[in-house]
Amino acid sequence: MSERQRATPTIQDVADLAGVSRAVASRALSAEKRPVSPDKRERVLKAAQELGFRINLLAQSLTTKTVNLIAVVVNHIHDLSDLDLFDLLLAETQAIGKQVILIRVGSNDRAEEFLRQGIAYHVDAALVFSDFADAVTVRQMFRSDLVVMLNGRHDRQSPAVIADEAQGIGEAVADAAGKGVATAGLVTGRASSLVEQARVTSYRQAFERHGIKLVNSVQGDYSYSSGHDAAKSFAGSDCPDAVFCTSDAMAMGILDACRADFPGNRPRRFRLYGFDNLSLLDFDAYPIASIGYDKLAYVRHVMRFLSTPDAFTPGQKPTAIPTRFISRSTAG
Template sequence: MSQDPAPDRKPTISDVAALAGVSRAVASRALSSEPRPVAAGKRQRVLEAAQQLGFTPNLLARSLTTRSVNLVAIIVNHIHDLSDLDLFDLLLSEIQTLGKQVILLRVGSVDRVEDFLRSGIAWHVDAVLVFSDFADAATVRRMFDTGMTLMLNGRGDAQSPAVLADEASGIAEAVAHAAARGVRDVVLVTGRATSSVEAVRIDCYRAAFAQHGLRLLQTLQGDYSYDSGHAAGSSLFDAGEPDAVFCTSDAMAMGILDVHRASFTDGRPTRFRLYGFDDLSLTHFDAYPVASIGYAKRDYVREILKILADPGCFSPGMPPVRVPTRFVPRSSAG
C-alpha cells in the first residue's frame, strides 16, 4: 500500500484508493451506503485504508454525481408539544435504519417559509417530511431539490404523497363513551386555528356532538401546549357547567387536570369528565390518567418509511394513506 497523506491535510478518496491499491471509482463504490458491486477483497482493503487514514466521506460532494445525500429534511413549526417527543424519537430512529440522517428545520411562521424562498436557498436532500401547518406542498417543492415531498400536515396536493391520521373514528368513540355516561353539555379546547388538520379535527368533534345530541357550551382556543390548557382551565365554566371537557391535545388536558385536581379524586371525575387527544406516553402513568384518542405511532411511522424506502410506490393523484385512530379510556373520563 502507498504512504499515508501528509499529516496536515484531510485524507481524500484518492488517498484511500491509493493506499488500498484500487481505482478511485472502486474506492467510491466500496464506501457507498448503496448496494454497489465491488469484489469482497477490494472492499475490505478500502475499508481498512479508510479506517487507517481517518477518512470520512463527503456526502455533499458525493451528491453531485449520485444525486443522493442520504439526508431527510423534517419541517416543523417548533418542537415544544409533548406529542412531538413521543413521535419524533421513534421517527428519527426508524429513518436512520434506512441509512439516512435528518435535518430538522423549524419554520415557526408563514413569514419564515417566505424567507426561505426569498433567500433562494435550494436544500439538496433525498426527501422532505412536512409537519408544519404553515407550508403547502407546492411551496415545499420549490424550496427543496428533491423528488420526494411527503405531506403530513393536511396541506398536500395530487403531486405529493401524504400520510394522515383518520381521526373521525377515534373521536366518534370518545364522544359516544361520554354520551353513554350521561354527558349532555360539553366544552371543546382546541389547538392552532391555522392548522388544516386541526380544522378537520374540530369538524369531527362537532359532528359527533350533534350525532349524540350534546350541547357545545363554548370553544376555548389553545395551542396544544400544557400552558394553554392550564390557562383555559380558569374559563371552563364561563358559559355554564360542562359535564365533559374535550381537548384536542393531551398536553392541554394535562394543564386543565392540574388546575382542577380537586375535581378528580384518585384521578376520577367528580365534577366533569376530561378527554384528551394524542395518547401521550405520559398519560399511561397515574399522575395524568387522561382518557385519550390516538393512533399507533409505529403504524404511522411504518407508512412514512414505506414511502421513503420506495418512492416509486406513489403515483400522482393517489389519495393520502390513512392511519386509524381509536379511543383509549382512562379514569379521567370515568
C-alpha cells in the same frame, strides 16, 4: 508508518488494500443499502479503518446527486406530542442512512419570506408538518419534487400521510355518551391548521351523532399553558359533563389546574379527554383518556415514500393511519 498511511487515503487505496474494485469499495462504504457480499464489505471496512479513510460527503453528493439530508419543516416544537413522534422519526430516518435538518417556519409570513428570498437547502426530500406551507411552495423552496405532506395541504403531485382521526374521536365520544354525558366543552388548537379544522369537525359531528350538546368551545394552541388557562372556563357551576381537548398537553394543563375535581384521578365534576396518547399518560401523574395512533407505523409509511419514491403515483390518495380511543381514569 508507511507512505500509504501518511498520505490522505482515497477510495482507490481502500479498494487496493481490500483487494476489490473501486466500485465495490464505494458500495460497501455507502450509507445506502447497496449490493455487496458480506465478505467484501468486511474487507473494505477493515481496510478503511486501517487507512483512516473518511468518506468525503461533498464528493459523494456530486457523484450521487444526493446529500443524505432530509428537511423536516415545522411551525415550532413545543407541543409534547412532537417529542414522541420526532424521536421515532429521527431513528427511522437514520436507519435508511439519512440525517434530519429541522426548519422552523413559525408563521405564514415566514414561509413566504423563505420563498421570496430564494432560501433553499440542498436536501434529498422534505417532510412537511407546518400548516403554513403548501406543497407547491415547499417544492419551490427545496427545488425538489420529493416532498411528503403531513399537514393536510397536499396536492396531486405530493404523497401524504395522515391520521384517520374521525375513528378514534367517534370512539371517545361514544364512550362519554355511554357514561351519561349530555353536555361537552371543547378546547381546540390552532385554527389555521387544516388538520385541526378536520379534527374539530369530527368532534362536532360525533357530538351531534350521540346527542351531546357542545356548550363551550375554547381556543388554545396545543400547549400545556393554554390548557391551564382554559381551565377557568370550566370552573363555574355550568361546567359541562365532559371536556375534550385536541391535544394531551392542553388536557394535562386542565388536569393540573383542576386537581381538586379529580380526587384519586377520578372525575368528580367533569370527565376529561385528551388527544395524541402521549407516552407520559402511561404514568400515574396524568392518567388521561386519549386518542392515538401507531406512531411507528405512521413514520414507516413516511420512510417508504423517502426510500422508494416510485411507491407514489400522482393523484394517489393519502395514506391513512387509523386512530383509536384509549380509556384511562379521567374518563371515569
